[in-house]
Amino acid sequence: MPLKCYICAKEGVDTPAVAICIVCGMGVCMEHSKREELPVEDVVDWGLGKEKVTYPKTLPRILCTWCFAAFAQRKKP
Numbered sequence: 001m002p003l004k005c006y007i008c009a010k011e012g013v014d015t016p017a018v019a020i021c022i023v024c025g026m027g028v029c030m031e032h033s034k035r036e037e038l039p040v041e042d043v044v045d046w047g048l049g050k051e052k053v054t055y056p057k058t059l060p061r062i063l064c065t066w067c068f069a070a071f072a073q074r075k076k077p
């Protein structure tokens, strides 16, 4: 049985999942998934000094709308 979107299923709609939320692990459809890009960074020690490198390609991170909202509510300094 193919994975279904959990949030749609809660609303009584049958939608195939296109992604998995990395936080809660449930399947989500396009509409209920949020994609964020995380920067890939390194600190390279050349011996003479350290260089902070940010690479051009980013790491995608898929969250469901519920987990996205949970992260978004956090206070930021």
Ligand SMILES: [Zn+2]
Pocket (backbone or CB within 6 Å): 005, 006, 007, 008, 009, 015, 028, 029, 030, 031, 032
């Ligand atoms: Zn959905």
Ligand SMILES: [Zn+2]
Pocket (backbone or CB within 6 Å): 021, 022, 023, 024, 025, 026, 063, 064, 065, 066, 067, 068
């Ligand atoms: Zn989630």
